[in-house]
Amino acid sequence: QQQVKQSPQSLIVQKGGISIINCAYENTAFDYFPWYQQFPGKGPALLIAIRPDVSEKKEGRFTISFNKSAKQFSLHIMDSQPGDSATYFCAASGASKLTFGTGTRLQVTL
Amino acid sequence: DVKVTQSSRYLVKRTGEKVFLECVQDMDHENMFWYRQDPGLGLRLIYFSYDVKMKEKGDIPEGYSVSREKKERFSLILESASTNQTSMYLCASSLIFRVDGYTFGSGTRLTVV
Numbered sequence: 001q002q003q004v005k006q007s008p009q010s011l012i013v014q015k016g017g018i019s020i021i022n023c024a025y026e027n028t029a030f031d032y033f034p035w036y037q038q039f040p041g042k043g044p045a046l047l048i049a050i051r052p053d054v055s056e057k058k059e060g061r062f063t064i065s066f067n068k069s070a071k072q073f074s075l076h077i078m079d080s081q082p083g084d085s086a087t088y089f090c091a092a093s094g095a096s097k098l099t100f101g102t103g104t105r106l107q108v109t110l
Numbered sequence: 111d112v113k114v115t116q117s118s119r120y121l122v123k124r125t126g127e128k129v130f131l132e133c134v135q136d137m138d139h140e141n142m143f144w145y146r147q148d149p150g151l152g153l154r155l156i157y158f159s160y161d162v163k164m165k166e167k168g169d170i171p172e173g174y175s176v177s178r179e180k181k182e183r184f185s186l187i188l189e190s191a192s193t194n195q196t197s198m199y200l201c202a203s204s205l206i207f208r209v210d211g212y213t214f215g216s217g218t219r220l221t222v223v
Contacts, residue, residue: 009150032210043114043200043214044153089152096141096160096207097168102152 003027004092006101013108019077021104023090026071032093033066035075036100039086047088048075080108113137114215116201122221129188131218133201139213140206142184144168144176147198147217159184160206191222 005024013019025033034049050057050064050073057064063076077084085108090101117132135142141160145153145168155168157176165176173195177185184203188195201215 006152034210036212041216043202043216045214046210046212049210097143097155097158098212099155100145100153102150 003099004090004101006090006104008104009102010105011107013077013080013106015080015082015108015110017080017108019075019080019084019106019108021075021088021090021106022072023074023092023101024070024072025092027092027094027099028071029094030092030099033064033073034091034093034098035062035064036089036091037086038089038103044087044089077106080106082108082110084108114201114203114213116199116215116218118218119216120219120221122223123188123191125192125222127188127191127222129191129220129222131186131188131199131201131220133184133186133203133215134182135184135201135203135213136182137203137213138181139203140181141204142178143202143204143212144174144184144186145200145202146170147200153200156186188220191220193222196220196222 035047036044037047038044061078066073088104091098114135143158144156159178175187199218202212
């Protein structure tokens with residue numbers, strides 16, 4: 001059972017554009033929603049995270065938007081750069097362990 | 111920086127072999143996790159451990175077992191490797207009750223032939 005659904009599976013964005021990745025969850029007990037970034041040959045690394053008491057969190061060019069009633073959250077990458085090309089995973093947490101989405105492979109072209 | 115070290119970057123094993131994947135962390139984390147990563151399926155939790163000699167099944171434990179004899183070391187064991195266990199295996203650690211500080215290793219790409 002996929003508790004965290006992520007889309008799209010892959011995304012191509014031009015340099016300077018906005019990348020948007022969406023996730024939806026089912027379990028209302030989830031209380032922490034991180035995004036992880038993974039470069040080839042590396043393990044995932046925490047990028048940004050949000051808790052359900054806020055609707056938006058911004059760190060530099062990265063923003064999480066959170067809609068508690070719809071049980072959805074999304075990652076927005078503003079002014080996307082070639083160095084942002086990576087695989088992005090959303091996740092949701094309950095009971096001290098994370099459940100991950102299926103991943104989005106982002107390619108930022110020149 | 112917390113380091114999570116996985117002993118092998120690439121492994122090739124034969125069907126039916128017993129396979130050990132080792133993971134060591136150096137920051138005294140209580141929690142340790144084993145995930146497998148497959149295209150289109152994301153990261154799926156195999157087993158996790160909150161303490162020495164303690165283990166809990168994750169979402170896909172079948173065909174795997176784990177061992178945690180020391181706090182810093184968490185081993186994943188494939189009792190009899192099969193081709194459908196060909197995958198990228200990722201180890202992670204975190205402080206107990208802290209989901210905001212998962213640190214992952216670089217992964218072991220296992221091929222079973």
